Amino acid sequence: MQQLGREAIPKQQQEEEKKIPIGISNRHVHLSVHDLEILFGRDAKLTKFKDLSQPGQYACEEKVTLVGPKGVIENVRILGPTRKQTQVEISVSDCFKLGVRAPIRDSGDLGGSAGLTMVGPAGSVTVPEGCIIAARHIHMHPQDAASFSVKDGDRVDVQCYGPRGVIFCEVLARVNENYKLEMHVDMDEANAASLRNGDFVKIVR
Structure with a gap:
């Protein structure tokens, strides 16, 4: 079966791939x-x-x-x-x-x-x-980093949505073969933005 190029992937699916799950520490x-x-x-x-x-x-x-x-x-x-x-x-x-x-x-x-x-x-x-x-940070596998066009040590802005949505600035990207995609925030940050484990956020630069 011929593999679809990224341009053939539906836009909605591409947007789903850009979501980052939240983990509250x-x-x-x-x-x-x-x-x-x-x-x-x-x-x-x-x-x-x-x-x-x-x-x-x-x-x-x-x-x-x-x-x-x-x-x-x-x-x-x-x-x-x-x-x-x-x-x-x-x-x-x-x-x-x-x-x-x-x-x-x-x-x-x-x-x-x-x-x-x-x-x-x-x-x-x-x-x-x-x-x-x-400091808030994102764990990324190298494949995730390539998808988001970031490298280890980059700082990015991340937006969460909802009635208390915020933009988290200067979020550290940590890239390693042993990492699984997830952004970590502490309890204070999660409560301020009404975030729960498993909620999704997006990099907005």
Whole structure:
């Protein structure tokens, strides 16, 4: 059977292909092996609770309490697998509750970020840095990036629709063979735009 060229694909189908699903990130923690063992005991291993949308990523049974100068947040879930450096991702609202000044950063950009204390069943860890408000971003497979004509590290504007529709500016495109197409926002951003998991948005430049 002859393969149809893109010009032969109905316009409605082309528009469907341009939609990006939303994934809403609640506060969570990525732990280093060192900090995992302090919080949960020597030789502790993460226990998978469920797989996440991104391949190889999963939510864990393990949870910690975050402690800041002004307050605490309990039952904050750990995400696996472990990382080289502990990273705590919270929202602006969480910053007010904890009393920390976490900067808006891309994942992994932790130098000079906020510090706080985590408490687990076996001990506590105070990290001098590593607490951030994760910058909104889009995970893309290289094929998705080609379809959208963007490359890794590009910043794009993204529109969501509805009664509280907004345009999210400067959204980071993260391109990797292991990624599945999805835009990540935190709870504050999702609530402001009345977004739910699985809603769709579009790049508008």
